[in-house]
Amino acid sequence: MELRQLESFVVVAEELNVGRAAIRLHLTQPSLSRQIAALERDLDVELFARVKRRFVLTTAGESFLADAKELLRLAEEAVRDAQRTQRGELGTLRLRFVQSATFRVLPQLLGAFRTANQEVLLDLETMTTIRQLDALRDGRIDVGLLRLPTPEPGLETRVLSEDPLVVALPAGHRLAERERVALTDLADESFILYTRSTGPSVHDAIVGYCKAAGFVPRIVQEGADTQTIVSLVAAGLGVSLLIALTPPIDPRAVVYRRLSDDLPPWKLSAAWSPDNNSPVLQRFLRLI
Structure with missing residues (x-):
């Protein structure tokens, strides 16, 4: 028949x-x-x-x-x-992202992509840069929003934003009244940093910046994500250095201040495998 x-x-x-x-x-x-x-x-x-x-x-x-x-x-x-x-009008986009992407870049990208591609399924999950790199190499995801300290062999990347480090301080802190804070002002503070196992590049960079300013940071707590770190700062357990943009919070609990030190920004990039010929991925790449 x-x-x-x-x-x-x-x-x-x-x-x-x-x-x-x-x-x-x-x-x-x-x-x-x-x-x-x-x-x-x-x-x-x-x-x-x-x-x-x-x-x-x-x-x-x-x-x-x-x-x-x-x-x-x-x-x-x-x-x-x-x-x-x-044509990429149907299918699934498997996208992973670091938490700091959720404060601006991710909502902008997904909002625009959803408007233009309403029937594409979105498979979304927060994932550290290290895990994203493994998933990209294995073909388990299509694209990642991550922070690469150096170019990654075998992957294509495109910078989406360049974000500075900022100081997170309890609202009643002695430095909260300043517009900018120097690293040397933090030499005697207790620090709350990203857990090294989940974000070694950021953790090591912050420690390196502090050493270059003449002190070794006294790390009293670590957090796997920005929201946890900010909550610990709000509780008065210490100060932190975070990649902007930062999660919104009551300014009566935590304030963010720019650094006066001349430090390089952190690049948020989209990364994907050039061997991935998914039409949905190509539509997403044209958008970004």
């Missing part, structure tokens, strides 16, 4: 006249009759009969007509879906 046979059957069933059906299908009457006969042989049923010189559907033909129309509809839908998938 072929789709063209189903289409011919449906048109003949609608017209109940082989001549008119042949005109609609741009076929000769003998060719159309052969198609119907071949379909009846394949099904081993009679689809049409003549009753008082009229061409009518048999009971089996009436039963088959609804299913034939549904099969043709599904075939057309399958073709459309395949074409749309190839």
